[in-house]
Amino acid sequence: MGMGVDTRNRIARRAAKEIKDGMIVNLGIGIPSLVSNHLPSDIHVMFHAENGILGMGESPEKGAEDAMLCNAGGFPVTIVPGASYFDSAQAFGMIRGGYLDITILGGLEVSEKGDLANWVIPGKRVPGIGGGMELAEKAKKVIVLMSHVNKDGEPKILKECTLPLTAGRCVDLIITDRAVIEVREEGLVLLEVMEPFTIQQVVEGTGAALIISEDVKSMN
Amino acid sequence: MREAKKKTPSKVITVEKALTFVEDGCVLMFGGFGGVGNPPTLINGIYEKGVRNLTLIGNDSGFPDIGIGRIVSHGRAKKLITTHIGSNPIAGELMVEEKMEVEFCPQGILAERIRAGGAGLGGILSDIGLGSVIEKGKQKVLIGNKEYLIETPLQADVAIVHAKKADTYGNLVYDKSARNTNPLVATAGKITIAEAEEIVEPGELDPECIITPGIYVDYVVKSKGVDWKWAWE
Numbered sequence: 001m002g003m004g005v006d007t008r009n010r011i012a013r014r015a016a017k018e019i020k021d022g023m024i025v026n027l028g029i030g031i032p033s034l035v036s037n038h039l040p041s042d043i044h045v046m047f048h049a050e051n052g053i054l055g056m057g058e059s060p061e062k063g064a065e066d067a068m069l070c071n072a073g074g075f076p077v078t079i080v081p082g083a084s085y086f087d088s089a090q091a092f093g094m095i096r097g098g099y100l101d102i103t104i105l106g107g108l109e110v111s112e113k114g115d116l117a118n119w120v121i122p123g124k125r126v127p128g129i130g131g132g133m134e135l136a137e138k139a140k141k142v143i144v145l146m147s148h149v150n151k152d153g154e155p156k157i158l159k160e161c162t163l164p165l166t167a168g169r170c171v172d173l174i175i176t177d178r179a180v181i182e183v184r185e186e187g188l189v190l191l192e193v194m195e196p197f198t199i200q201q202v203v204e205g206t207g208a209a210l211i212i213s214e215d216v217k218s219m220n
Numbered sequence: 221m222r223e224a225k226k227k228t229p230s231k232v233i234t235v236e237k238a239l240t241f242v243e244d245g246c247v248l249m250f251g252g253f254g255g256v257g258n259p260p261t262l263i264n265g266i267y268e269k270g271v272r273n274l275t276l277i278g279n280d281s282g283f284p285d286i287g288i289g290r291i292v293s294h295g296r297a298k299k300l301i302t303t304h305i306g307s308n309p310i311a312g313e314l315m316v317e318e319k320m321e322v323e324f325c326p327q328g329i330l331a332e333r334i335r336a337g338g339a340g341l342g343g344i345l346s347d348i349g350l351g352s353v354i355e356k357g358k359q360k361v362l363i364g365n366k367e368y369l370i371e372t373p374l375q376a377d378v379a380i381v382h383a384k385k386a387d388t389y390g391n392l393v394y395d396k397s398a399r400n401t402n403p404l405v406a407t408a409g410k411i412t413i414a415e416a417e418e419i420v421e422p423g424e425l426d427p428e429c430i431i432t433p434g435i436y437v438d439y440v441v442k443s444k445g446v447d448w449k450w451a452w453e
Contacts, residue, residue, distance in 0.1 A: 050327060051253040051400045067256065067450055068384075068395040074254035074283070074307065075452050085396055087403045087431075088253070088279065089335050092328020096348070119304075126312050128280075128304025131327040133348050165352055 003031075003147050007177045010194070011145050013038040014175050014219065015104055018143055023101040024048055024094075026135055029073040031145045032104040046082070048100060050131040052091045055083025072131065095134045103139035105132060107146040107174075109161040112208035114171040114183035116144060117163035129166070136167035148176035148205050155207030157181065157188065178202050180219070187211050195220045228422045230388040232440045238413050239265045241378050241439075246271075249334065249376035249409060250278040251402030254307060255287030255451075257394070259382040259415035261444045267291055275299040277374055279330065279401050281311035286448045295319060301374065303327040307451070326354060329371055331404055336373035338407025338436070343372045379409025382443070383432070386416035387423075390437025391430045399431065406432045415443045 003011075012034035019025055019035070021043040027033050036047060036058070047056040050072045057078035060066070065076035094100065109117040116136050119129050136142055149155055157174060174181040179202045180192035190210045193202055195218055203210055239262075242248060248266070252258030267290050276297045281304075282289030291297060293310040299321040305311040314320040325333065326348045336344050345368035349355055359370040381402040384395035392414055394402055406412050414437045 049397070051256070051397050053397050065452065066396065067446065068398040070254065070256050070397055072254070074256065074450070085394075085399055087399055088328065088331035088401045089404055091400075092331055096328060123316075126315065126322075127306030128302065128322075129324050129326050129349075129354070130280075130304040130306070133326045133352070133354070134328045137348060168351060 003177055009034060009038070011175055011177060014180060015143055015145055018141070018173065019043070019045055019102060021045075024054070024099060026050065026095070026100050026103045026139065028103070028105040028132070028135070030106040032106060033071070033073065035104055046080075048091075048094065049077070050088070050091050050095065050135070052086045052088060053077070053079065053083060054086070054094070055080045057083075092131065092134055095131070096138050098138060098140065100135070100139040102141045102143060103135040104143045104145060105135060107144040107156065109156050109158055109163050110144055110146075110171050110174055111161045112157075112159055112183075112188050113169050115161050115168045116142070116166045116171050117161040118166045120164050122164070132166045136170040141172045142170050143173045143175060144171050145175050148178040148202070155205055158207040178205060181210070189213050190216055192217045192219045228389045231390045231434070231437060232388050232419060232442070235261055235265050235441050238262060238439055238441050239269050241411050241413065242266050242269065242271055244271055245273045246377040247275045247277065247375075249374070249379040249405050250276065250288050251381035251400065251405040252282075252287055252398070253279045253400035255282045255289065255448075257382050257398035257400050257402050258282060258287030259380050259443065260287070260446045260448070261441065262380045262413060262415050263288060263290060264447065267294065267296070272296055273298045275301070277301045277334070277376055278405070279303055279327065281305040281308040283307050283451050284310050286451065292320070299323070301325060301330070303330050324354075330374075331401060333371050333374045334401065334404045334408045337375040338404065341373055343370050345369070346371050374408060376409045377411065379405050379412040381406045381412065381414050383414050383416045385418045385420060385425060386414050386437070386440045387420050387425050387434070388440065389422045390414060390434035390440055391422070391425050392416070392432035392437065393425060393429060394431055403432050406436045411438050412436055413439045413441060415441050417443050417445070
């Protein structure tokens with residue numbers, strides 16, 4: 001969404017902090033796919049891919065790619081010891097069965113109730129649903145990574161989503177280039193502000209009410 | 221293992237013979253995910269044969285010149301039942317221009333609908349997409365006090381799949397993440413054709429490792445391999 005590599009990596013680095021040792025994690029396409037690069041080496045995670053891999057590893061060296069071993073975005077990956085392959089019914093059985101600890105997805109809009117829209121812009125872009133609905137509805141924790149505002153500078157965090165929903169009341173945490181915001185019963189809670197933005201700028205760039213956490217942190 | 225009294229009949233046929241089963245207007249289901257695991261030789265054959273008005277059922281529309289994308293991009297499908305078309309912008313154009321009807325289905329639910337079609341089930345109950353466009357036109361049922369959508373089974377006139385190895389009876393093993401929807405699609409065709417990288421004699425595949433039993437597979441053809449460049453190449 002027009003963000004530079006550094007900004008995208010900063011968002012991914014912050015998201016990586018949410019991943020704990022022993023978790024099963026599914027990463028979506030775009031910024032979420034960068035998260036695995038920022039995990040500390042002392043934690044063990046099994047990455048799940050909805051095309052049928054549990055235990056995805058790093059990207060292969062150039063020239064060592066295997067066309068028959070790709071992630072859900074169609075790009076070559078490797079596997080870690082203990083990995084397994086399975087068909088799509090099983091890949092989604094794991095998701096719907098509630099076995100995924102975290103899914104990290106991209107977003108077009110998120111509402112103050114945690115509704116997520118990320119699959120279609122009517123009349124403009126129709127990528128389709130893919131596995132997003134199942135991931136958003138059924139993973140134990142849903143983290144959305146996106147730019148805080150769209151390319152016209154308008155908020156993407158809104159009172160109500162204007163785009164068709166991927167899933168309602170599903171998002172737990174929103175990480176943007178400007179802020180980290182938790183979705184709670186009482187509303188959206190601003191936990192962290194990314195430098196050089198100020199709390200005021202984050203509030204102005206958000207289309208829903210923000211509750212400012214008492215110990216809101218500034219992050220670089 | 222005891223010797224079979226009579227040799228198992230071979231299901232291996234030529235690609236030319238296999239293509240005779242794919243006709244204008246037929247429902248064609250394909251295995252694969254983002255091109256990976258699409259059967260390349262059968263897809264190219266279907267493209268070159270010039271088959272039209274297909275109803276395609278599969279995970280996605282590939283990339284413009286990768287996998288099933290070749291058939292979609294050249295306007296050979298009148299309808300596509302799939303989960304996303306984001307990697308093939310031509311599919312999106314055809315849809316917007318109303319030259320191809322697209323029915324979107326959540327990814328795992330498409331897999332289960334195909335599985336139901338192959339397994340003789342009347343459908344599945346799913347809570348995915350409740351309250352969204354997905355529920356449009358679908359029946360709902362209450363189980364206890366929870367609401368579910370009835371998702372109908374999917375079958376095809378012809379199902380085409382990709383395998384790493386087949387024996388001549390049609391037992392299949394797959395290739396890493398190229399397995400994806402293939403074992404499900406293999407079960408849901410009135411005629412199922414498997415394209416294999418390697419064809420071996422019955423008995424050479426370990427029965428413990430066979431993913432698709434040959435009962436589902438009507439014909440086996442030898443793959444000529446992928447002739448497209450992958451998106452990452």
